[in-house]
Amino acid sequence: MPSRTSLGVSYDRSAPRRPVNLSLNTDLLAQVREVTPNLSATVETLLGDYLQSARQQREDEQRKLDGVIDAVNDLHARHGFLSDEFSTL
Helix, strand or coil: CEEECCCCCEEECCCCCCCCCCCCCHHHHHHHHHHCCCHHHHHHHHHHHHHHHHHHHHHHHHHHHHHHHHHHHHHHHHHCCHHHHHCCC
């Protein structure tokens, strides 16, 4: 059954679980265990949020890059490049 994190990333919560080996700061781990009854679920939610944020950042960067490419192509189409006069191709 797909589920969404607080930032909206969707993943299959019924997918099989797999043990992983993490190294965490012992003080941080002790403090987190005081406030969450289920460390695995908390980490899973945080990873889902991180994934959504990383994907959004990548999409934003790609949109900016596409805008720059479009602007350069438009400039070239209207005015050409100074180097066009010297091209040997």
